[in-house]
Amino acid sequence: MELSSGTVSPQERIGASNAQPYAESMALFRRAAQVIPCGIYGHQSPAATLPGASPYYAARAEGCRYWDVDGREYLDFICGYGPIVLGYRHPEVEEVAERQRRDGDTFNHPTARMVELAERLVSLVDFASWAVFGKNGSDVTSWAVRVARESTRRKKILRLSGGYHGIDPWCNHSPAGIIEEDRAHVHTFHWNDLEGFAQLMRRHAGKVACVIVTPYHHPAFGDSILPARGFLKAIEQKCRDEGVVLILDDIRAGFRLHLGGSHRVFGFSPDIICFSKALGNGHPISAALGRKELRVPASRVFLTGSFWNSAVPMAASLKVLDILERDDVPAKLQRSGQRLREGLERLGTEFGKDILGSGPAAVPFYRFNDESNFRQWQRFCAYAMEGEGGVGAFFHPHHNWFLSAAHTDADIDQALEIARVAMQRTLEETI
Amino acid sequence: MELSSGTVSPQERIGASNAQPYAESMALFRRAAQVIPCGIYGHQSPAATLPGASPYYAARAEGCRYWDVDGREYLDFICGYGPIVLGYRHPEVEEVAERQRRDGDTFNHPTARMVELAERLVSLVDFASWAVFGKNGSDVTSWAVRVARESTRRKKILRLSGGYHGIDPWCNHSPAGIIEEDRAHVHTFHWNDLEGFAQLMRRHAGKVACVIVTPYHHPAFGDSILPARGFLKAIEQKCRDEGVVLILDDIRAGFRLHLGGSHRVFGFSPDIICFSKALGNGHPISAALGRKELRVPASRVFLTGSFWNSAVPMAASLKVLDILERDDVPAKLQRSGQRLREGLERLGTEFGKDILGSGPAAVPFYRFNDESNFRQWQRFCAYAMEGEGGVGAFFHPHHNWFLSAAHTDADIDQALEIARVAMQRTLEETI
Numbered sequence: 001m002e003l004s005s006g007t008v009s010p011q012e013r014i015g016a017s018n019a020q021p022y023a024e025s026m027a028l029f030r031r032a033a034q035v036i037p038c039g040i041y042g043h044q045s046p047a048a049t050l051p052g053a054s055p056y057y058a059a060r061a062e063g064c065r066y067w068d069v070d071g072r073e074y075l076d077f078i079c080g081y082g083p084i085v086l087g088y089r090h091p092e093v094e095e096v097a098e099r100q101r102r103d104g105d106t107f108n109h110p111t112a113r114m115v116e117l118a119e120r121l122v123s124l125v126d127f128a129s130w131a132v133f134g135k136n137g138s139d140v141t142s143w144a145v146r147v148a149r150e151s152t153r154r155k156k157i158l159r160l161s162g163g164y165h166g167i168d169p170w171c172n173h174s175p176a177g178i179i180e181e182d183r184a185h186v187h188t189f190h191w192n193d194l195e196g197f198a199q200l201m202r203r204h205a206g207k208v209a210c211v212i213v214t215p216y217h218h219p220a221f222g223d224s225i226l227p228a229r230g231f232l233k234a235i236e237q238k239c240r241d242e243g244v245v246l247i248l249d250d251i252r253a254g255f256r257l258h259l260g261g262s263h264r265v266f267g268f269s270p271d272i273i274c275f276s277k278a279l280g281n282g283h284p285i286s287a288a289l290g291r292k293e294l295r296v297p298a299s300r301v302f303l304t305g306s307f308w309n310s311a312v313p314m315a316a317s318l319k320v321l322d323i324l325e326r327d328d329v330p331a332k333l334q335r336s337g338q339r340l341r342e343g344l345e346r347l348g349t350e351f352g353k354d355i356l357g358s359g360p361a362a363v364p365f366y367r368f369n370d371e372s373n374f375r376q377w378q379r380f381c382a383y384a385m386e387g388e389g390g391v392g393a394f395f396h397p398h399h400n401w402f403l404s405a406a407h408t409d410a411d412i413d414q415a416l417e418i419a420r421v422a423m424q425r426t427l428e429e430t431i
Numbered sequence: 432m433e434l435s436s437g438t439v440s441p442q443e444r445i446g447a448s449n450a451q452p453y454a455e456s457m458a459l460f461r462r463a464a465q466v467i468p469c470g471i472y473g474h475q476s477p478a479a480t481l482p483g484a485s486p487y488y489a490a491r492a493e494g495c496r497y498w499d500v501d502g503r504e505y506l507d508f509i510c511g512y513g514p515i516v517l518g519y520r521h522p523e524v525e526e527v528a529e530r531q532r533r534d535g536d537t538f539n540h541p542t543a544r545m546v547e548l549a550e551r552l553v554s555l556v557d558f559a560s561w562a563v564f565g566k567n568g569s570d571v572t573s574w575a576v577r578v579a580r581e582s583t584r585r586k587k588i589l590r591l592s593g594g595y596h597g598i599d600p601w602c603n604h605s606p607a608g609i610i611e612e613d614r615a616h617v618h619t620f621h622w623n624d625l626e627g628f629a630q631l632m633r634r635h636a637g638k639v640a641c642v643i644v645t646p647y648h649h650p651a652f653g654d655s656i657l658p659a660r661g662f663l664k665a666i667e668q669k670c671r672d673e674g675v676v677l678i679l680d681d682i683r684a685g686f687r688l689h690l691g692g693s694h695r696v697f698g699f700s701p702d703i704i705c706f707s708k709a710l711g712n713g714h715p716i717s718a719a720l721g722r723k724e725l726r727v728p729a730s731r732v733f734l735t736g737s738f739w740n741s742a743v744p745m746a747a748s749l750k751v752l753d754i755l756e757r758d759d760v761p762a763k764l765q766r767s768g769q770r771l772r773e774g775l776e777r778l779g780t781e782f783g784k785d786i787l788g789s790g791p792a793a794v795p796f797y798r799f800n801d802e803s804n805f806r807q808w809q810r811f812c813a814y815a816m817e818g819e820g821g822v823g824a825f826f827h828p829h830h831n832w833f834l835s836a837a838h839t840d841a842d843i844d845q846a847l848e849i850a851r852v853a854m855q856r857t858l859e860e861t862i
Contacts, residue, residue: 028543028546031546031550032545032546032549034550035546035549035550035553035560035561035562036545036546036549036561036562036563037561037563037726037727037729037730038730040540040541040545040740041563041730041733041734041735042733042734042735042736042739042740043735044539044540044541044735044740055540056540056541057540057541057542057543057546058535058538058539058540058541058542058742059534059542059543060533060534060535061534061535061538062535066535066538066539068540069542069543076539078539079539080537080538080539080737081539081737082737083537083737083738084537088535088538089532089533089535094532101520101525102491103490103491103492104489104491104492104493104497104519104520104713105713105714106511106514106515106713106714106715107489107492107497107511107519108475108489108497108507108509108510108511108512108825109471109475109486109487109488109489109499110463110471110475110487110488110489111488111489111490111500112459112488112490112500114463114467114471115459115462115463115466115467115488118463118466118467119462119465119466122466129466130466130467130468131466131467132467132468132472135566135567135715135736135738136566136567136570136736136737136738136739137736137737138736139567142599143598143608145608146600146607146608146609147608148608149608149609149610150607150608155610155612167574167733167734167735167736168573168599169577172733173733174731174732174733176577176581176728176731176732176733177574177576177577177578177580177581177728177731177732177733178577178580179580179586179616181586181612181613181615181616182612184612185610185612251737276737277737282535282536282537282738282741283536283537283738284537284566284715284737284738284741295468296468297607297608298468299468299469299472300605300607300608301605301607301608302472302473302598302603302604302605302607302608303472303473303598304472304473304474304475304598305473305566305567305568305569305598306511306512306513306514306567306568306682306707306708306715307514307566307567307713307714307715308473308567309471309473309475310713310715311489394539
């Protein structure tokens with residue numbers, strides 16, 4: 001691919017069929033549009049990344065790389081939007097999963113894996129004395145909220161403005177299909193606005209069942225924001241004072257920052273913690289863990305699903321936790337993430353176009369510092385995806401990225417080389 | 432095991448540690464009770480089957496048989512509570528799943544499998560022009576209800592009294608953690624009570640978003656009841672007249688009665704159909720399919736999950752559908768189910784203790800005809816689980832059973848032999 005093609009934007013290139021890098025993705029998408037509303041919906045929708053200028057369908061993956069249906073290769077910085085913490089198709093995890101599969105997966109009963117995994121998680125999370133399992137983040141965040149309502153016999157849920165806790169009516173960000181009763185008792189406060197939070201607590205004194213927070217603020221289309229000193233501890237204290245259940249939604253960052261839950265990094269202690277994503281390294285599982293005081297209400301709030309006790313994801317998760325611990329993966333992710341951040345910052349300085357990283361280096365959010373509409377940054381990410389010599393870097397333009405333990409220094413450096421070319425092209429087209 | 436032990440009830444046997452058939456299950460359960468609310472919760476809870484007198488944990492499975500953690504073997508008539516329609520670890524399905532796994536499962540994008548599966552399902556279901564996917568039944572029933580609300584801009588949901596549509600607040604059977612607003616616009620009618628349904632429709636005229644039905648009534652702790660002639664067609668007609676969305680929850684029976692959806696058996700046509708369970712033969716997947724008129728609201732109501740586009744369950748489902756069609760599995764299940772029903776009825780006649788079967792033979796509900804409290808029937812099921820010579824039959828005392836394509840005539844006949852001994856013991860202990 002010649003550098004001179006950098007003067008044609010990826011979007012314009014889409015029109016030139018003989019240079020269409022995503023032809024097979026587009027062909028599949030046209031078929032999908034016939035039989036699936038939006039073709040691809042939800043967080044993997046092309047509308048949420050780069051319509052017309054990114055791959056739409058994956059074909060295979062290994063480690064920190066994947067290939068799309070057009071045969072193009074990507075150094076991956078999204079990791080399946082979080083689940084892939086050890087790398088795709090991790091041999092040790094897959095060996096354990098395969099061994100469990102030889103016995104079976106979905107049965108009439110749970111297996112010993114469920115007990116072992118609950119024991120393991122409870123031993124990892126300092127405040128927890130019990131665990132339950134689901135398949136998806138929403139399964140456990142929504143259940144946790146109900147446990148809080150059952151425990152307190154109160155209705156109000158206080159949550160972060162712009163936070164994401166899943167697709168259920170009490171929390172999803174869209175008004176479509178939602179009725180006013182769904183959110184009649186859900187109230188929002190702003191991140192790091194302790195006074196606003198305190199006001200909200202006073203306004204609804206005696207009526208608040210729970211406060212649900214993420215360990216730091218990680219909105220889409222916006223910088224990640226770490227908690228101000230004492231913010232989460234102060235929320236915790238107010239919850240204790242008022243008998244309010246504090247729920248930590250650690251689905252996005254869980255196990256990437258600290259094996260015992262991200263509250264350990266930010267110095268506070270919730271009553272319930274929700275995990276999913278990284279727990280199974282791609283195997284479908286979620287979990288909620290809680291304090292012993294909540295065991296009785298937790299045992300009353302109905303929770304079940306046809307595949308929620310399946311053995312393979314639990315066996316895989318046990319192995320994932322072993323490896324995370326053995327290899328001190330959170331520290332490794334921090335180092336690789338830091339290498340990436342420093343490299344991108346150097347690149348920005350060199351080209352006079354600052355790249356701003358926010359959030360933990362292991363789960364970073366990036367954008368150009370001089371724009372808030374992501375327009376040029378989208379071009380940069382599109383050029384990175386297109387890459388060099390058939391190898392791109394999957395840089396998401398407006399969602400936080402994820403590092404995995406499979407990213408070596410050489411992978412990071414290769415991604416930085418791809419970023420350099422993408423930066424050149426981006427700046428060339430706008431000069 | 433000697434027949435004379437039949438004078439000791441299974442429950443009493445639990446106390447005799449040297450004769451405890453479920454010792455390893457109980458030991459695991461004691462560990463579980465330390466770290467999991469209720470030890471086992473939801474539909475697999477021992478409290479929902481036979482506390483102290485059934486296996487609690489599975490170890491492995493193959494075809495129509497499984498083994499518990501005590502090494503005991505069972506002829507299975509629950510099939511994982513529905514998912515296992517072709518038999519556990521079906522070689523053709525697992526081969527396809529393994530091939531997909533070598534490429535990968537959870538990616539940044541969907542795979543071609545999602546498009547292929549949507550195309551396949553839409554071609555099977557007569558009224559449907561689109562499909563979406565989840566992991567669990569609740570994922571799609573709750574989403575379907577929201578699509579109906581979005582489409583109609585109305586709030587009311589009419590549903591069957593005693594019907595099961597999942598764990599979400601609008602429908603779950605427990606009041607724990609639910610607030611009044613969750614169900615403010617949910618109203619119930621009784622199965623086969625067309626006049627009651629019509630009254631409810633009149634009472635809420637112009638406010639009803641959807642009616643959600645199962646293809647026949649399959650409550651737990653109660654006989655399955657087929658629709659009276661014209662009942663579902665009349666509901667459909669009223670929905671059409673009033674612009675109400677008719678949702679068929681076919682999660683339990685789907686693909687066991689008819690490949691194109693159970694409405695084909697009962698002569699009506701819904702607007703949305705929800706599948707899960709049998710679709711993946713144990714791989715976690717659910718789907719909702721709908722009419723073209725609902726495509727726009729369907730595209731607006733947010734739907735996503737970390738693992739919902741994963742490729743392996745979709746690849747498996749494609750193969751499951753092929754086999755269901757190739758082998759005409761619904762007809763096969765009907766034949767095996769009929770053999771089981773006739774055998775159990777003969778047994779009842781022979782012992783002067785009628786066994787009443789209800790619902791489709793492929794998804795039957797059984798109980799003793801002369802009791803409604805299930806007391807003796809629980810003993811019968813416990814004796815069947817205990818079985819003969821280390822082989823029992825997993826007969827659920829108060830949930831419908833499921834047949835699978837792996838049940839041969841010889842398996843059914845062996846189960847009937849186990850049932851004969853269980854019947855003898857049950858009657859001996861109560862004489």
